[in-house]
Amino acid sequence: MDFQESDGMESAARRVAHLLQRPEHLEKVDQLRRKFTRQKAAVDARLKTAVQTQLDDVKTGLNKLKSALEEVQEIKTSMSDIDAQYSACQELERHIKNIRDAHWQHSQLAAAVDHLKHIYTVPTVVTEANEMIQNSNLLAAHKKLHELENTRDELLFQMHKSAEDTADMRVNQTLLRYFEPVKELSNTLGSQMWFILQRLLDTVRTNPGLAVTTFRIIEREEKADERAKERRRNTGFQAPDRPKGWRDKAMSTIDASITNRFESIQLESRDVDKAWLSRYLMGLHKVIVEDLVIVKFQGIPRFPPHYRIFERYVELYHRSLTGVMEDIGGQRMEPGEIITLLGWLKRYPLMMCEDNLKVDVSEFDPLISARYVKELEQQYLKLIQETITDWSKRMIEAEVKDWFRATEPRSNVDKHYHTDMPVLLGQMMSQNLDVVDETSVELRAQVMELFVTVLQQFQQRYSGEIQKYRDQHLARGRREPEYFLQYMIATVNNCLQLQDYASTLKDKAIDLADDLVESARYTDMFDQSFTDVAAGFQIVASETLIILKDLVFLDLETFLADMLTKKWIGSSKLMDTIDITIRDYAGDFKYLKPQFFSELMNALQRQLVTEYVKALTTRRNVFKSPDDRKKAAVHIKQEGNKIADLFLALHTTSRPASVKVISLISEVVGVTDTDMLDFEIQELVKRNPDMKAEHLLAILSMRGDVNKTQAKAIVSRTPLVDDVDLADAAPAQQPVSAASAVKGFFSDILA
Numbered sequence: 169m170d171f172q173e174s175d176g177m178e179s180a181a182r183r184v185a186h187l188l189q190r191p192e193h194l195e196k197v198d199q200l201r202r203k204f205t206r207q208k209a210a211v212d213a214r215l216k217t218a219v220q221t222q223l224d225d226v227k228t229g230l231n232k233l234k235s236a237l238e239e240v241q242e243i244k245t246s247m248s249d250i251d252a253q254y255s256a257c258q259e260l261e262r263h264i265k266n267i268r269d270a271h272w273q274h275s276q277l278a279a280a281v282d283h284l285k286h287i288y289t290v291p292t293v294v295t296e297a298n299e300m301i302q303n304s305n306l307l308a309a310h311k312k313l314h315e316l317e318n319t320r321d322e323l324l325f326q327m328h329k330s331a332e333d334t335a336d337m338r339v340n341q342t343l344l345r346y347f348e349p350v351k352e353l354s355n356t357l358g359s360q361m362w363f364i365l366q367r368l369l370d371t372v373r374t375n376p377g378l379a380v381t382t383f384r385i386i387e388r389e390e391k392a393d394e395r396a397k398e399r400r401r402n403t404g405f406q407a408p409d410r411p412k413g414w415r416d417k418a419m420s421t422i423d424a425s426i427t428n429r430f431e432s433i434q435l436e437s438r439d440v441d442k443a444w445l446s447r448y449l450m451g452l453h454k455v456i457v458e459d460l461v462i463v464k465f466q467g468i469p470r471f472p473p474h475y476r477i478f479e480r481y482v483e484l485y486h487r488s489l490t491g492v493m494e495d496i497g498g499q500r501m502e503p504g505e506i507i508t509l510l511g512w513l514k515r516y517p518l519m520m521c522e523d524n525l526k527v528d529v530s531e532f533d534p535l536i537s538a539r540y541v542k543e544l545e546q547q548y549l550k551l552i553q554e555t556i557t558d559w560s561k562r563m564i565e566a567e568v569k570d571w572f573r574a575t576e577p578r579s580n581v582d583k584h585y586h587t588d589m590p591v592l593l594g595q596m597m598s599q600n601l602d603v604v605d606e607t608s609v610e611l612r613a614q615v616m617e618l619f620v621t622v623l624q625q626f627q628q629r630y631s632g633e634i635q636k637y638r639d640q641h642l643a644r645g646r647r648e649p650e651y652f653l654q655y656m657i658a659t660v661n662n663c664l665q666l667q668d669y670a671s672t673l674k675d676k677a678i679d680l681a682d683d684l685v686e687s688a689r690y691t692d693m694f695d696q697s698f699t700d701v702a703a704g705f706q707i708v709a710s711e712t713l714i715i716l717k718d719l720v721f722l723d724l725e726t727f728l729a730d731m732l733t734k735k736w737i738g739s740s741k742l743m744d745t746i747d748i749t750i751r752d753y754a755g756d757f758k759y760l761k762p763q764f765f766s767e768l769m770n771a772l773q774r775q776l777v778t779e780y781v782k783a784l785t786t787r788r789n790v791f792k793s794p795d796d797r798k799k800a801a802v803h804i805k806q807e808g809n810k811i812a813d814l815f816l817a818l819h820t821t822s823r824p825a826s827v828k829v830i831s832l833i834s835e836v837v838g839v840t841d842t843d844m845l846d847f848e849i850q851e852l853v854k855r856n857p858d859m860k861a862e863h864l865l866a867i868l869s870m871r872g873d874v875n876k877t878q879a880k881a882i883v884s885r886t887p888l889v890d891d892v893d894l895a896d897a898a899p900a901q902q903p904v905s906a907a908s909a910v911k912g913f914f915s916d917i918l919a
Contacts, residue, residue: 290316294349301360304378310385313353314392320347321396321407328405344408351409358414361385365421366428369459372466380470382418387472389414419480426484429455430492445496445505449512452492453519456485461524482520486532493535497544503555504603506548510541511606545611552600553618559596560626563589568633572649577658585658585759590665593626597669601676609683613690616677620697623670627704631711634659638715646722653719656712657759663709664761667702674698709764717771720753721779731783737800743807746776747814754818769819776811777827781914784833785866792872794840800870801838805831829856836867845874849886858915 187193187200293312300309323343361382364371371379393411400406433451463481471477496509513535520527536544567589570577577585597619604612634656641652649655677694684690721728727742727749736742750772757765784804791797808830832852839848849868853859861883868879 290319290347290349294353297353298356301357306357306360306378306385307381309353309357310388313350313357314388316347316350316353317392317407320350324408325399325403325405328403347408354409354412357385358412358417361414362417362421365418366425368422368425369462369467372470373462376466376470379467383470383472383475386414386418422480423484426481426488429459430488445501445508449508452489453512456489457519457522457525460485460527464525482527483532486529486535490533490535497536497540501544501547503548503551506544506551507603507607510544510548510608510611513541514606514608545608545614548611549614549618552615553622556596556600556618556622557625560593560622561629563592563596564626564629564633567630568637571637571652571655574650576651576654579759583759584661584761585654586661586665587655587658590662590669593666594669597673609680612680613677613684616673616680616694617697619673620701623701624704627701627708631708634708634712634715646719653716653756654759656716656719657757660709660712660716660764661759661761663705663712664764666705667709670698670702670705674702710767713764713768713771716757716768717775720750720772721775723749723753724776724779728779728783731780732786732789734789737789737803740806740810743810747810750776750814751818766819769815773811773815773827777829780807780811780830781833784830784870785863789870790872791837791870794873797871797873798838798840801834804834804837808834832856833867837870842873846882846885849882853886856914860914863914 188197293316297309297312300306300312320343327343364378364382368379371382389412393413396407396410430452433448433455460478460481464478467477467481493509493513501509516535517529520529567587570587577587579585600615601612604615637649637652637656641649646652674694674697677698678691681687681690681694724746727745730736730742754769757768760768789800791800808827811830812827829852832848832855836845836848836852839845845868849864852867853864864883864886865876865879868874868882869876874882
């Protein structure tokens with residue numbers, strides 16, 4: 169107590185010190201005293217009230233305890249009186265046994281009398297119930313069945329309670345035989361209900377009340393089964409034919425009806441209809457959606473909620489559909505059938521998510537395992553590769569066959585020759601792309617990779633057939649096939665179409681790559697692969713253009729051989745013939761696409777200039793006198809101009825720069841001042857950095873006024889890109905940088 173008082177004093181001192189920290193706070197001492205006095209009075213009042221309340225509660229509790237004690241005492245006294253009275257009644261029990269037995273017999277007779285009317289009317293009631301079943305009045309029939317079963321069970325229960333000897337057992341057997349029609353009635357009613365459940369969807373749609381009645385009866389029977397089980401637990405009595413388990417039978421019947429529903433959809437043979445699988449899957453789609461819509465919107469309101477009938481139907485349909493897919497997958501399938509199946513599997517979740525159904529099938533196992541889907545995809549890729557490869561081979565065979573026809577190839581509105589092969593090839597691949605459009609993006613990407621392989625193989629075979637065609641044409645003296653030139657032109661044009669189609673495929677493949685997991689890798693791969701394919705068709709086109717170019721120069725071969733010979737001197741006949749020949753061929757080459765026509769004209773121009781320069785560097789003639797050299801130089805320059813005019817007229821908009829080399833050589837041949845010869849040679853080398861010393865020596869050898877030693881001296885003073893060792897020649901000057909050299913005509917001319 170002293171400690172508490174001391175602690176209180178210290179706390180009060182701290183509180184006062186906190187309130188009176190400055191001298192001016194002393195003026196508030198009276199105010200603070202009054203405040204604390206009021207607070208103390210309030211606390212005292214609350215404390216007094218709490219103590220008074222507790223005292224009242226204690227007083228009330230004591231009074232109740234006193235009353236309870238008195239009541240317990242009274243009960244004890246009453247129980248003692250009751251025990252005394254029961255003890256007096258024990259002797260009486262022996263005297264009333266006969267009364268008890270008589271009462272039991274009376275109650276048995278009363279129950280027999282009560283059931284007597286039902287016993288006598290069993291055959292009549294059974295007949296009436298059967299008629300009700302035939303008239304689809306199932307609820308009334310079940311009511312009568314229920315009454316008959318109750319009568320039978322009650323009689324048997326009474327016998328069960330009194331079963332003491334063999335005679336009672338015989339009575340039981342008699343009762344069971346007598347009520348045998350009741351069991352048959354139950355089976356008849358059940359059969360009618362199972363028939364209704366087998367056609368449940370049709371019943372719900374046409375006679376929903378009958379479906380409701382069926383399930384009401386099933387639920388009543390389930391309750392009767394529960395009561396029979398409870399009676400057996402309590403009394404040991406087992407009612408005949410219980411439990412019936414009609415709910416389980418109903419569910420089994422519905423399950424079987426769904427299986428039969430799928431089996432009823434006819435699976436046609438491939439021999440009868442090539443589109444058998446597509447038709448079958450369309451039938452499945454229609455049946456599933458229509459049936460589930462009926463169950464959801466007409467069945468759910470009429471089924472007990474705990475049946476979860478819509479969910480059950482969805483699960484059973486999915487399970488049955490899984491079996492159907494396994495049966496289909498076990499058959500040998502064509503490529504189109506595989507794609508049809510894979511596409512349907514992809515659409516199946518979307519089909520079940522339609523507005524009317526809104527079913528998420530992801531909670532179920534997939535219709536076909538991912539491993540088997542992968543096997544189907546690989547099987548499809550293998551089959552389609554074989555098919556496309558075979559198609560492409562047959563396309564080339566048909567194309568080659570067309571090359572030997574006795575008619576020209578067709579031309580389009582722009583008068584460019586072509587054949588049907590590029591269109592057919594494009595259509596074939598487009599159709600295969602359209603087929604896999606509804607499958608997985610991974611499969612479509614694999615098909616794109618397959619197209620790359622097939623197109624590359626196609627290029628190799630196509631190029632090989634072109635070379636064989638050329639060889640056959642040359643072996644037959646260029647007389648057959650009649651329209652060799654025209655079909656080679658069509659082939660070149662075809663390559664452009666194939667290039668364009670490869671570019672189109674590349675765009676589609678890159679768009680497809682955006683949906684793949686490794687998008688960047690596939691984008692780069694498709695871009696490079698289809699670019700290579702397009703470049704490959706350009707190579708085939710260029711090779712075919714070379715064939716066309718060589719064809720022209722086979723006709724010019726004789727005339728080019730006479731260049732710079734005695735036949736050539738002073739005559740324009742050779743160049744006129746060359747001019748006419750090229751113009752004639754150009755008339756045929758107009759059927760080429762513009763870019764190929766330009767490419768071929770450039771190649772012809774380069775080849776003609778190269779052959780002309782080659783003639784100048786093969787020492788075919790020597791011009792000894794200044795007059796001969798002047799005439800030869802003028803003639804060479806004129807022919808160079810004629811070549812330029814020829815190709816300017818055919819396809820260029822300005823004079824070809826390539827013929828400048830002929831003019832420069834003419835200057836070297838015709839220069840009269842030998843002191844200027846070094847200048848002309850250097851100008852020629854400057855314009856043609858690919859020249860070699862052998863070329864210069866050959867050109868100088870045409871001048872009769874320059875001997876071999878002088879020619880070597882001139883060459884040694886001329887800076888060349890690739891200098892050579894010349895016997896007795898002066899040291900060569902520093903060569904021009906190789907990087908400044910460009911490929912010219914002399915690179916194609918062997919010295």
